[in-house]
Amino acid sequence: MSRRDEDRFRVRPGVPKHRGDAFINQVLRQTSKAANASGGRRGKTPGARLGRGHVAARFTGQSLSAHSRRATVKVRLVYLKQVGVRSTITHLRYIEREGVGREGEPGRAYGAATDEADLTAFEERGRGDRHQFRFIVSPEDGAELGELRTYTRHLMARMEADLGTRLYWVAVDHWNTDNPHTHVVLRGKDDTGRDLIIAQAYLTRGLRERAAELATEWLGPRTEQEIQRTLVREVEQDRWTSLDRTLQRESTDGLVHVEHFNEPRLHRQRELLIGRLQRLQRMELASEPQTGTWVVHVEAEPTLRAMGERGDILRTMQRAMGGRRRELAVFQPGEDGRALVGRVAAKGLADELYDKGYLIVDGTDGKAHYVALPPRAELESYPTGGIVEVKGAVGTRAADKTIAALAVEGVYRTDHHLAIAQGQATPDRDPHEVVAAHVRRLEALRRAGIVERVTEGLWRVPADLPERGRQYDAHRLDGGVAVELKSHLPIERQARLIGATWLDQQLIGGGKGLGDLGFGVEAKDALRQRADFLAEQGLAEHRGQRVLLARNLLATLRGRELTQAAKNIAAETGLEHRPVADGQRVTGIYRRSVLLASGRYAMLDDGMGFSLVPWKPVIEQRLGQQLAAMVRGGGVSWDVGRQRGPAI
Incomplete structure (x- = not known):
């Protein structure tokens, strides 16, 4: 052109x-x-x-x-x-x-x-x-x-x-x-x-x-005394202040010249601005390459903002813990694969505009942890005093490795796994609970399209299941943390009630992971009270320093609690209770949820009677609707309506 x-x-x-x-x-x-x-x-x-x-x-x-x-x-x-x-x-x-x-x-x-x-x-x-x-x-x-x-x-x-x-x-x-x-x-x-x-x-x-x-x-306007008092406090503060913003505005090509502070608009702040520069120098966020000329480092603003946020977090934790002496820590996902288990000491909103919540978790390790919740997490899901498990770093799950190892030509069978688990059974390891835990994991992976349920107790799994399971967990966490409610009840209430509680799971596991400080000590005391209560119920036996637990302890406690809850509902509604057998398909109108020590259950009403089925959050929006569920090994998969369709 x-x-x-x-x-x-x-x-x-x-x-x-x-x-x-x-x-x-x-x-x-x-x-x-x-x-x-x-x-x-x-x-x-x-x-x-x-x-x-x-x-x-x-x-x-x-x-x-x-x-x-x-x-x-x-x-x-x-x-x-x-x-x-x-x-x-x-x-x-x-x-x-x-x-x-x-x-x-x-x-x-x-x-x-x-x-x-x-x-x-x-x-x-x-x-x-x-x-x-x-x-x-x-x-x-x-x-x-x-x-x-x-x-x-x-x-x-x-x-x-x-x-x-x-x-x-x-x-x-x-x-x-x-x-x-x-x-x-x-x-x-x-x-x-x-x-x-x-x-x-x-x-x-x-x-x-x-x-x-x-x-x-x-x-009315601020007085000179009020303004000066505010600025004097800012000189030593470990956060991003209005003095820092003034220094940022007055910099030329990254340099702050003290001679500019003699101008009338800055003269009253001159000593305070110099004092702030000296404070930043001690924090290694500023330097004075030559007399009267300063350089405020580029990382000063993000560093000071992060320090301010951390200071706010520590003050929040100190208020939450009251007089209880704890080492304070901020839970950082990705540091290691360990899960944090503890009691919810307090909760609140870290960002009230975006509804981002936090928990203060009094951990079994004797420390108090600040846990930033992922976006849209419901604070109501984590009652104060309840027990939670927090996971951050995403590694390969042991359950996925076990399923892949037991699969023959890409097919995992629950009866095969049960036979192996029974051969390796110990007093604190229920084979049926072991298999049920793996089935629950498979149900989660099925909903993600990773595995396929061929028929009852038969699953088709890919050869790279551990890696695909890890990727699934990483996507679900979305760079944040996953918080699972283990029990809505404080340990004091768990010690003496019928139901499968978090304390029972700790007894079965031998109390591993409970520290000798803080909440760890309180949990150990509650375990001793729980063991005494189970002995009174004929479900445990003291032999010296050891406690022998009855076989299928969790299933027995869960069954007793469900039976009592069903009696109460039957007396209230006049409906007949229909117990649910393993592998049974149940249909009915979702009337309400029932919160028990063993977990949360949905009441399905078929018009003549009712059944109590393990609840899942996905059905809560379908209150009053016809639902169907298939119960397997302590887990459940839900279908919408009477017809068979995609499980939710």
């Missing part, structure tokens, strides 16, 4: 191929990415005119100064189809949970015109919404505001004026942290019923500046 042709060349954009919401959604996603990269600065965001509030964002914060109150606003845009239908009600239940009120009471949701918001109705009205906004608003010195509820209502009224539409929202105030804050859930619809699109600049900056303006109007 000649230069003359190049001069005549003009780009002529065509009509977008994607019209309507699909195209707009793509534009908004790219705009969001660009805005995040620019930090929402004025005039720096491509597509800044997209969405409501882009005009207001140009004028917010004009009354703010260095003496204004500060506010933090965290925003999350949630696409409801991506997170699931239960996301809204789960989040609302989290923020209204026990202990977040000013006096330790449960949180109370409110709205623009009511002090008692109906969360169920709010969730139902927004069930068809495409998206939803979730905010956390934390004004500086929020405790001095007195009434966060009134403050939030004024803030949302200003937001309505900025966006030019009525907003539909609920909020819950939290007073359980050092910084009182408010959770706001905002529907993604405007007052005309159309999707509510808010400009990125308003979300990243405008709303925060409105919150700061309101706090300043209510409390």
Whole structure:
């Protein structure tokens, strides 16, 4: 192409191929990415005119100064189809949970015109919404505001004026942290019923500046003494501070020149900024290659942010453990293949905006462990005082190796395995329980499409089962941890009741893994009480320092507990109990679940009688529906409806 042709060349954009919401959604996603990269600065965001509030964002914060109150606003845009239908009600239940009120009471949701918001109705009205906004608003010195509820209502009224539409929202105030804050859930619809699109600049900056303006109007500007007191504390703090942000802004080509601190806008902070640089130098996060010129290392920000998070974690653990002396540790998946077993000492949300929870586990090793739960984990699944097992690093399972070794020409038989297990039986090793555990593993792998059940007790397995099983576990953990509830009952309650408990499993295993400190000692004491109780029931015998357990102990305890539970249900409902035999197919309407010491069971009602079948989380959404189940070796596979179909 000649230069003359190049001069005549003009780009002529065509009509977008994607019209309507699909195209707009793509534009908004790219705009969001660009805005995040620019930090929402004025005039720096491509597509800044997209969405409501882009005009207001140009004028917010004009009354703010260095003496204004500060506010933090965290925003999350949630696409409801991506997170699931239960996301809204789960989040609302989290923020209204026990202990977040000013006096330790449960949180109370409110709205623009009511002090008692109906969360169920709010969730139902927004069930068809495409998206939803979730905010956390934390004004500086929020405790001095007195009434966060009134403050939030004024803030949302200003937001309505900025966006030019009525907003539909609920909020819950939290007073359980050092910084009182408010959770706001905002529907993604405007007052005309159309999707509510808010400009990125308003979300990243405008709303925060409105919150700061309101706090300043209510409390007045900060005094010089207040500002200096805050900055003095920051000099020695092991976290990312406003002083660090100032140093970051004032750096030129990676260098901080102390002479710039003599400028009028920084003169009052001069000594504090130099003190912060010296603190960073002692932490090996900064250096002074020549007098008056400093280099803040690139790893300073991520290191300080990580230190701040770890400090928050340690303070949380210390509060959770109270006066109990424990070595504190953060559970790190991937360090080794060992599982952490212990008691849930406390639980909560590490990230309240994204509903990411944590557990404080008082381990049998005598340590207290902080466990970050994977996304969407239900805190309600892990009761305080219950026993859990936490696994991180993914290795090859011994069960997978055993199944592969026993398979003949790719076929594993339970009767063959049972015969071998009976030949290797010991008083603390029930052959039937051993085989049942392997069958449960096979059921999980079958649902993943790795193995195939040919018929009852007959499985077709691949030659590389151990490796494929390892890959399956790694995918399921998704780089995080897997937490399994071993018992919902504290060990104190397990010591003297009929049922197959976690303590019984420890007795069968000889109490291996129980340490001589902390919860390990408490578990050993509970084991001695459990052994005495089993002896009273004729299910154990003391011989010197040894305890001989009855054969099939777990099955016997489980059977006795199920029998008693069935009697209670029969007396309550008038239905006849139909015991379930191994290998039997059971059908009926799922009426309710029954939580026992031996585990959780589903009650299936066939109209004339009922059966108790091992429960699985997947059926809970099918309460009141017709289900079918096949019970095998203590495990169960569930089918939907009366017809045979894909197992769940």
